[in-house]
Amino acid sequence: MAEISEDEQCNLTTTPTKISVCESTIEEKEKTECETEVECDGEGNQKDLISEIVEPPYLKTRRKSPRRPEVAASRLPHHVxxxxxxxxxxxxxxxxxxxxxxWNNALSVEDSAVWQYLVSRNVPEAALSDPFLLAELTSSKKKLRAWCFSWNANDISRNNYIRTNGFTVHRQPVAQSTDGVRGKRGVSHGVHAFDIIWEGPLGTVAVIGFATKHAALHCVGYIALLGSDEQSWGWNLVDNVLMHNSQQLGIYPKMNNPPKYEMGERIRLVIDCDKHVAYFERGSEFLGVAFSHLPPVRLFPAVCAVYGNTEVSMVYVGSPPMG
Structure with missing residues (x-):
């Protein structure tokens, strides 16, 4: 085996030392570079050491993201x-x-697109196309309100049905039966007017008026059902007699030989819940107070009829003009 000289032994012992120093230097350099590249801020973004030196953190100003100004819903334009x-x-x-x-001002325009859209969606076309039924209602909002007060198809005698226009009740030709109908909504405060039109013969009983939710709407025989109990008040157009609680309260209008009702004539029923009275008008003529001391309960417009195939229309017109 060849012997190793002292010089060679010296080289073997010093070489690893040089290599370790070199590797250590390289590792420290890589570590320094790695720390420089990987060093991040609190949000996970890498820091730029050069910018830190040029512009210290305490001199930096935080940039705010641009925000659109907030607009309150009450300040939106009317068309929006x-x-x-x-x-x-x-x-x-x-x-x-x-x-x-x-918002109230935006919705107070009675012919705005809001009310026109609701009318087209809710009020039957048969009612809108009728040239006379809603003729006195000059805005879409009033027509929609009248629809909300029209006859109630679910609060009606079994011998009656509501026509497709939603405002007219039709009595079927059934013998020995008195049949009635109530409106969808009752009133308990304010002043309210309802136009009632009797289309067809009156027969022996034809009563218009109002009732509570508990009044009967059907009975056997031909009687003035509306006004036959304490839950209803009625005016029989056949003999011009007022009825309440099965009692005749006298001739109405209070005059000698009052005129008879003519078929198709418009009668206006006015219920003044604030003064607790009710009265009727024929055209623009005030016929006098019909009922007084009305109870503070919800009252519904109502009619009852006995003649076959007769029809009665009712249109809510809101508060009547005073004068």
Whole structure:
């Protein structure tokens, strides 16, 4: 085996030392570079050491992202509110009208797109196309309100049905039966007017008036059902007699030989819940107070008839003009 010289032994012993120093230097350099590249801020973004030196952190100003100014819903333009309100139902619109003055003003325009859209969606076309039925209602909002007060198809005698226009009740030709109908909504405060038109013969009994929710709407025989109990009040157009609680309260209008009702004539029923009275008008003529001391309960417009195939239309017109 060849012997190793002292010089070679010296080389073997010093070489590893040089290599370790070199490797250590390389490792420290790589570590330094790695720390420089990987060093991040608190949000996970790498720091730029050069920028830190040029511009220290305490001199930096935080940049805010641009934000659009907030606009309150009550300050939206009317045409924007109208577009939004078209997606709401009638109950929600009623709440919106009570929210603020701005929304109330937007919805106070009675022929706005909101009310026109609701009319087209709710009021039957047969009623809108009738040249006489809703002729006195000059706006879409009034027509929609009249529809909400029209005859109730679910609160009616079994011998009656509501026509497709929604405002006219038709009595079928059934013998020995008195049949009535109530409106959809009752009134308990304010002043309210209902136009009633009797289309067809009166027969022996033809009563218009109002009733509570508990009044009967059907009975056997031909009687003045509306006014036959304490839950209803009626005016029999056949003999011009007022009825309540099965009692005749006298001739109405209070005059000698009052004129008879003519078929197709428009009679206006006015219920003044604030003064607790009710009266009728024929055209523009005030016929006098018909009923007084009305109870503070919800009252519904109502009629009862006995003649076969007769029809009665009722249109809510709101508060009557005073004068």
């Amino acid at each position: 509110l109208i577009q939004i309100f078209q997606y709401l139902g009638m109950k929600d619109l009623q709440s919106c009208m009570l929210t603020c003055h701005c």
